[in-house]
Amino acid sequence: MKLLFASDSFKGTISSTESAQMLEKAAREIFGKDVVCKSIPVADGGEGTTDAVIAARSGKKIHLTVHGPLMEKASAYYGDLGKGEAVMEMAVASGLPMVPAEKRNPLNTTTYGTGELLRDALDKGFTKISIAIGGSATNDGGIGCMKALGVRFLDSDGHELSGIGADLEKIADIDTSGLDERIAKTSFTVMCDVTNPLCGKDGATYTFGRQKGATAEIQDRLEKGMQNYRDIIIKKFGINPDEIAGSGAAGGLGAALLVFLKAKLKSGIETVLDLTDFDSQLDGVDFVVTGEGRTDWQSCFGKVVQGVGDRCKNKGVPALALVGSMGKDADKIFEHGICSMLPTVVDTISLEEALAHAKEAYYDGALRLFRFIKTGMAINERKRGL
Structure with a gap:
């Protein structure tokens, strides 16, 4: 299995590189050490x-x-x-x-x-x-x-x-x-x-x-x-x-x-994806994980998740989003190649508390995301076995 990670930074808490490191650790915990992981730091033209x-x-x-x-x-x-x-x-x-x-x-x-x-x-x-x-x-x-x-x-x-x-x-x-x-x-x-x-x-x-x-x-x-x-x-x-x-x-x-x-x-985001030769990085990839601090209707207008999702859609590669939180009309991002989206925050807590524990929540979210994928794989294998 070959995975590609391309997430925006979670402003003030998790860098693009740190998110990729945690995703790789979680992927190996769920899928085993043989999973191939690569990452591309991305941004939308703003900070970072x-x-x-x-x-x-x-x-x-x-x-x-x-x-x-x-x-x-x-x-x-x-x-x-x-x-x-x-x-x-x-x-x-x-x-x-x-x-x-x-x-x-x-x-x-x-x-x-x-x-x-x-x-x-x-x-x-x-x-x-x-x-x-x-x-x-x-x-x-x-x-x-x-x-x-x-x-x-x-x-x-x-x-x-x-x-x-x-x-x-x-x-x-x-x-x-x-x-x-x-x-x-x-x-x-x-x-x-x-x-x-x-x-x-x-x-x-x-x-x-x-x-x-x-x-x-x-x-x-x-x-x-x-x-x-x-x-x-x-x-x-x-x-x-x-x-x-x-x-x-x-x-x-x-x-x-x-x-x-x-x-x-x-x-x-389009310029960054071009500068990083993103399209060629999708060759042979089974699925992509992207993300950002908060996904809402604005995410469909030039943000990282939309840009990555559109590129994946064009190449026929499934893309998933692990995000800090979901706001108004976040589901509109599904029109841009994102197959599913999972927030890292799972309880009603203050913004300050969420930011203070952002990395722990992100890693836990990555484990849950990959468990869902592994479950889907198991269901598919069972059907094929039948």
């Missing part, structure tokens, strides 16, 4: 994407110091996958957890450090770069990131702006003459499952601003600034970011990457 792809591709980390969301010095890294290919995530340079709760205000944060990640990759000769843009602390339209790459955002007096959210309303002109020339020879893929436009009620500011610390008043100010930024892009380059799906991702960083770097927007 870089680590998952590095592990799956046997890449290596490149460490560097960048400027964080408040222009503080911060340690960051990205992945060298070989042959000029790099993978990175903006959350390590411009992520929300990097900003203390009492200092969260997207008027003051910048994506400058993300631009430093990209610039370092260019300095090291990478010509194919994939960047995940989930988990941002910013709403600067990506102007900080582009500033690090040579674009100048100027106010009405011709002075260069610093590249924070508050600068959006001050932009009077955009000078791209200093944009890093190496960008034209580099392909960029943006990993993102958000399709929001840059502006409007479904745009970057009103959809994601509050979770980054913006009050209603701050949101209104940022939105006016974002509209100003959009209008100047339309005037200067003939491109309307609001007509580009995903331009509102990561506080408008999506717009900057798509407009200035000519990046291609792709589903995070």
